[in-house]
Amino acid sequence: MIAAQSLSVKTASSATTYSTKAEQLKTRFEAAGQGHVFTYFDSLSATEQEAFLEQLETLNVERVNRICTKATTCPSPMLNNQAAILDPLPEECFDSTLDASPEKIEEWRSVGLDEIARNKVGVILLAGGQGTRLGSSAPKGCYNIELPSRKTLFQIQAERIRKLQSLAQQRPGAVDKVIIPWYVMTSGPTRTATISYFQGNNFFGLESENVIFFEQGTLPCLTFDGKIMLESKGKVAVAPDGNGGVYAALRGSGVLADMAERKVEFLHAYCVDNCLVRVADPVFIGYCVSKNADCGAKVARKVSHDEPVGVICLRNSAFNVVEYSEITPEVAMAINPKNGQLAFGAGNIANHFYTLEFLNRAEAFEHELEYHIARKKIKTLDLQTGEIVTPKQVNGMKLEAFVFDVFPFTQRMAVFEIDRRDEFSPLKNAPGTRVDDPETSRRDILLQHVRFIQAAGGNIIVGKDDEQLGGAPTLELSPMVTYYGEGLEEIVRGKSIQTPVSIASLEALKKAVF
Structure with missing residues (x-):
């Protein structure tokens, strides 16, 4: 009772x-x-x-x-054709691995490895995208680019973290157990599949408590007069708020609090579709720490003035990414007289460094971030009839922020130019496209591994049975063998290795050379 x-x-x-x-x-x-x-x-x-x-x-x-x-x-001056003053990046905030001495690069790497060895570095992965354009409904990180090992993007990146933890563990003064926490941002549609994929693969050898999933935010779809659209009588139509939503998502999901509890101070953020990404790159981390930067960005040198890529520069005296369509031909072709390179040649690759302090400060300027309008055909409820309408013409807008929209608010920016051959090969297009597709991703990884062997003094012999996937000799080195080419010289110098071959360990490499 x-x-x-x-x-x-x-x-x-x-x-x-x-x-x-x-x-x-x-x-x-x-x-x-x-x-x-x-x-x-x-x-x-x-x-x-x-x-x-x-x-x-x-x-x-x-x-x-x-x-x-x-x-x-209040649209961007560049978007409504108002006058905007563009200036090249200040020299004091820019350095390039293409021009730096090996000694300088090693100095930056040492600083970065020391911070990793002190458990001061974490990684933010933007992994909300699906492989729709690749012909897959799975999260893009689950995509297999047909390497001999059949490893997916998620596995490749997880193993790079494992290898880097091992390298940092060997540093003098390293903590008892080096951990690089991996914060994986999914979207609503990819969250369950992503978590299940990691669980089904035992987190690719990482400890599950150090792989933290959080979800990208959404915003309601709106009519052109700013009214919230309904998907049905009892559901608001929503869309992802762009990769720039990561800042609010980090805060709202408790990730920033987790970083603080772990005493992480520096974060590396990148997009899942770059198969060459150096996750938690110690050279990049070390460079930004040495510059006392609160925000940093990797860039790839434009191959020509008309390459369709946004560039990082100053816009009205503030750091910004300016899209190629917003730059006049005269500005795009301007040359820096000091080095003969394009004055506006810092191609944006969505690869960033942050201090935890900067990420915490983002809440204070979040209301000032630019949100970009995408005009779309949006299935919606007709409030007059109560019927669901599938429009034939654009009828509404989705609002999204970009991850680089925080650049104008940095107090100490650092821009770091890398060799795209070694660090940037995005997977964007369907197989057979021949540009930023699975074939180019596979080719670029294989060619990088060939260069690793050659730089270490080894010789590549292309076997008669090698189909040379993507036009590259079929030589794959697991990230567990080498992170950036280190540790190979004493094994391969003066020796040869025949393709096709996929090397999973240093022991396997020793057996493969002759």
């Missing part, structure tokens, strides 16, 4: 709370000019109402309005 009474009281209390929540949310949305989302609320079942209220609770409707207002009334 007591149990029954308790249940009755609990049910009544829940109903009251539920009703209060509905009224509070309705009042809040009406005050924000978005009360229309409740048009069909009373026609929903109790279960549908509860789910709808849960979704509305997660929407900061005032923030949505602020973002919409800024995006539609």
Whole structure:
């Protein structure tokens, strides 16, 4: 009897709370000019109402309005053709591995390895994309680029972290156990599949507690007059808020708090689709730490003035990424008289360094970030008829921030130019495209491994059975063998190795050379 009474009281209390929540949310949305989302609320079942209220609770409707207002009334000067002054990067914030001496590069690497050895470095992976353009419905990180080992992007990157932890563990003064925590940002559609993939592969040899998943945020789809669109009578139409949503997601998911608890001070962030990425690159980390930077970016030298890539430069005296379509031919062709290179040649590759302090400070300037409008055909509920409409023309907009939108707010920026042959090969297009596709990704990894062997003094003999995948000799070195070509010289110098061959360990390499 007591149990029954308790249940009755609990049910009544829940109903009251539920009703209060509905009224509070309705009042809040009406005050924000978005009360229309409740048009069909009373026609929903109790279960549908509860789910709808849960979704509305997660929407900061005032923030949505602020973002919409800024995006539609205060666009970037470059986007509305207002005058914008572009200047090349200041010399004091820029260095290049293409020009630096081996001694300087080794100095930066030493600084970076020491920070890793002190457990001061973490990694942020932007992995929310699906492989749709590649013909796959799986997360892009699960994609197999047909290496001999059949390793996916996720596995390659996980093994690079493992190898780097091992290298740092050997540093004098290293902590008892070197850990590079890996913070993996998924999107709603990829979260379950990504986590399941890692679990099914035992986290590729990493400890599960050091692989932390968090989810990219979303924003409501909006009409051109700023009204929230509904996907159905009881569901708001939403879209990912862009890779620039990582800053709010880090904070809202508790990742920043986890970093602080682990005493991580420096973060490396990158996109999953770059098969050559040097995860937690100690040279990059060391360079940025040496410059006392709070934010840093890797760039690849443009191959020509008209290469269709955004560049990092100064826009109205602030660091920015300016898209190639926003730069006049005269500016694009300008030459730096000191080195003969393009003055605006720092191609953006979405590969960044942050201090934890900078990531925490992002909340203070988040309201000033630019949000970019993508005009789309959005399936939506007709509020007049209650019918779902599939539009034939563009009828709404999605708002997204870009990961580089924080650059204008840095206090100490560092820009680091790398050799794209060794560090940048994005996977963007379907097989057979011949540009940024699985074949070019595979080719670029194989060619890099050939260069590793040759730089260490080894000789490559292309076997008659080698199909030379992607036009490159089929020589694959596991990340567990070498991170950036280190540790090979004493094994391969003066010796030969015949392809095709896939080397999984140093012991296997010793057996393969002759």
